[in-house]
Amino acid sequence: MVTALRALLVAAALAATATVAPAAPPDGRDAPDLKTLRPGAFVVQQQAVPVDVVFIGYRRQQIDEATLLGMLPQTYRPTVRYPQFYGLNGRDMGLEFRFRYRTRYASRAFENEFFDFLAKAGSDGPLTPFQNAYNDQTRNVLDVAGPVLYIDAPSVESYLASQKDGDRQGYTIYFINWYGRRDFRFHVYTKTDEVDPDTGYDFGTLRGSRKMIAWGGSVSRTWFYDLSAGPESWTNNWLVDDDQSEYHMPPVWEYRTGGYRTPAALTSDLGLVARFVGIDLLFTTSPLYDPLVTAPDVGGAKVVHVSMHEDDPASNGLQYFNREFTRRELRRFEPYYPWKVGLTDHRPIDPGAKRSLDIFANTLVADDCWNALGSTFGQLFCYFNANLARYVPHYPARDYVGEVFGFNTTDAALGALSGLLGFADDNWVDGTQTHVFMFDTPETRGAGFGFTTTTIHEFGHHIGMSHPHDGYDSELGLDFGAAGPFEFAWSGDESATVMHYIALSNGFGTFDRDNQHRWEMAGYVNWSNAVLGDIAGHPRVAAVAGLIEAADEAAGEAVDAFRRWEYLRAATKAREAYSHVALAARQIGASTPTLDAARRALPAAASQRIICEIRHPFD
Numbered sequence: 001m002v003t004a005l006r007a008l009l010v011a012a013a014l015a016a017t018a019t020v021a022p023a024a025p026p027d028g029r030d031a032p033d034l035k036t037l038r039p040g041a042f043v044v045q046q047q048a049v050p051v052d053v054v055f056i057g058y059r060r061q062q063i064d065e066a067t068l069l070g071m072l073p074q075t076y077r078p079t080v081r082y083p084q085f086y087g088l089n090g091r092d093m094g095l096e097f098r099f100r101y102r103t104r105y106a107s108r109a110f111e112n113e114f115f116d117f118l119a120k121a122g123s124d125g126p127l128t129p130f131q132n133a134y135n136d137q138t139r140n141v142l143d144v145a146g147p148v149l150y151i152d153a154p155s156v157e158s159y160l161a162s163q164k165d166g167d168r169q170g171y172t173i174y175f176i177n178w179y180g181r182r183d184f185r186f187h188v189y190t191k192t193d194e195v196d197p198d199t200g201y202d203f204g205t206l207r208g209s210r211k212m213i214a215w216g217g218s219v220s221r222t223w224f225y226d227l228s229a230g231p232e233s234w235t236n237n238w239l240v241d242d243d244q245s246e247y248h249m250p251p252v253w254e255y256r257t258g259g260y261r262t263p264a265a266l267t268s269d270l271g272l273v274a275r276f277v278g279i280d281l282l283f284t285t286s287p288l289y290d291p292l293v294t295a296p297d298v299g300g301a302k303v304v305h306v307s308m309h310e311d312d313p314a315s316n317g318l319q320y321f322n323r324e325f326t327r328r329e330l331r332r333f334e335p336y337y338p339w340k341v342g343l344t345d346h347r348p349i350d351p352g353a354k355r356s357l358d359i360f361a362n363t364l365v366a367d368d369c370w371n372a373l374g375s376t377f378g379q380l381f382c383y384f385n386a387n388l389a390r391y392v393p394h395y396p397a398r399d400y401v402g403e404v405f406g407f408n409t410t411d412a413a414l415g416a417l418s419g420l421l422g423f424a425d426d427n428w429v430d431g432t433q434t435h436v437f438m439f440d441t442p443e444t445r446g447a448g449f450g451f452t453t454t455t456i457h458e459f460g461h462h463i464g465m466s467h468p469h470d471g472y473d474s475e476l477g478l479d480f481g482a483a484g485p486f487e488f489a490w491s492g493d494e495s496a497t498v499m500h501y502i503a504l505s506n507g508f509g510t511f512d513r514d515n516q517h518r519w520e521m522a523g524y525v526n527w528s529n530a531v532l533g534d535i536a537g538h539p540r541v542a543a544v545a546g547l548i549e550a551a552d553e554a555a556g557e558a559v560d561a562f563r564r565w566e567y568l569r570a571a572t573k574a575r576e577a578y579s580h581v582a583l584a585a586r587q588i589g590a591s592t593p594t595l596d597a598a599r600r601a602l603p604a605a606a607s608q609r610i611i612c613e614i615r616h617p618f619d
């Protein structure tokens, strides 16, 4: 497998010319005094992205630097993923990144300091269930001996982030190897500072499956990956008796003759992690859905409306949903919109909703609107889509309303789908996002999950975000998930984001914000260009010259901020630019056919779905 993947990478490296077609020139009708906006033009924002790969505790002869660098992509163009499941291209995101790599080996002095820090930061504890499971394998090359160190992962991230060169922008991957030093201790990384807001459940403390080997993105553009930690559960890194058809990385001491992997494979394994996890899933990612589909009109808010359906007489779903918590996390993520979280409760669930839930769960076999979609999985979408007005109150037309249907139900009612937390559905036509569906049961709550983090996670999908364990490799044109040759991609979950499955973060992290803000910045600049192109020939355009000037100024500030890596400001200013031109079009009554076409649904085709399930419910 890894040989095939490497061949693919070599082919891609040869094919990657790293050149971009220049943006289309302005059509000549633009006002001459615009500095940034280009009426009617489509602009690709380009950015050089430095990526530092730093080795701590690895010797130079262990790593073949040329091979590792040869595995990494030269460029990344974010792509909307869901339309591709239908064979369609989503909106061009208008972004291209060119990577600038630098590899570094930490000095002996720094290594001494760092491993001393780890030893002091950790506290002794027993072997985790997965370290014991590793010891119980028949082919393991050593036995992990306790006590082992439990080390706070965000503290290590902060320590490493403080090492960064002062004003150099970019991302850093630290590949750590403590093994082989005299002061080596078996260790795992933990994160215990965020409990589930509804259940108070502390996954980080209580679960063996949350003792990790990697972390990053809490407070910095840093991610560390330590193959001398663990062995851990999340990437199946403890498992060394398997046939390797699911490709995961073993502990570093297994890279030896007679071990799980050859010494030479260490370089290519770290290369795979750097490319498919560090770059594709954390640093420069692709959206699951087009974020701009969820743009409110000028002066409008983003609305999450939760329509709760009570299907368990013994409990109350409202006790497991926190509106203010949800609003706060979403507002922190996209503070350039006003946010509202609405809630209606249907107690008990009405017959129409219950029938659709049962058909969806395959506990009721009946024909209904799903037949036209070819799958009972579509029943919730088609029923609620046809009956929106019954379940979701009226909001002002300028607001963007995302509907979230919550089912406070039981595992029995969910049938074979028990364990499903939710999914952010599309329109079953072209991969445009529609409604969110989520589920909570007494059993699910026993496993730690209420509705609040599911709402934030699923709405995160709805407004754009992918999981940090599935994504898109731009140069290979490859959409991948954490299975088969990419099982190791589960390590992306060991980063700060509510979009992971590991349930250690309740909000969005640094990597989420960088990506979302860049997507929206580039998108709003191009929407502004589209509107300006549309209204340029309008007889009353002179009447809105002030707004157009203000838009151009805001767009200029957006581009400047983007160049300085101040992405929040870039997105905020680009949204402002778009608001000005949209208002200008409205004031003179101009139509905006280019923008309308950009917002219109894509032509039709058939597809796969991404659903969000509990992983390791009980360990």
Ligand SMILES: [Zn+2]
Binding pocket: 457, 458, 461, 467, 611, 612
């Ligand atoms: Zn998900």
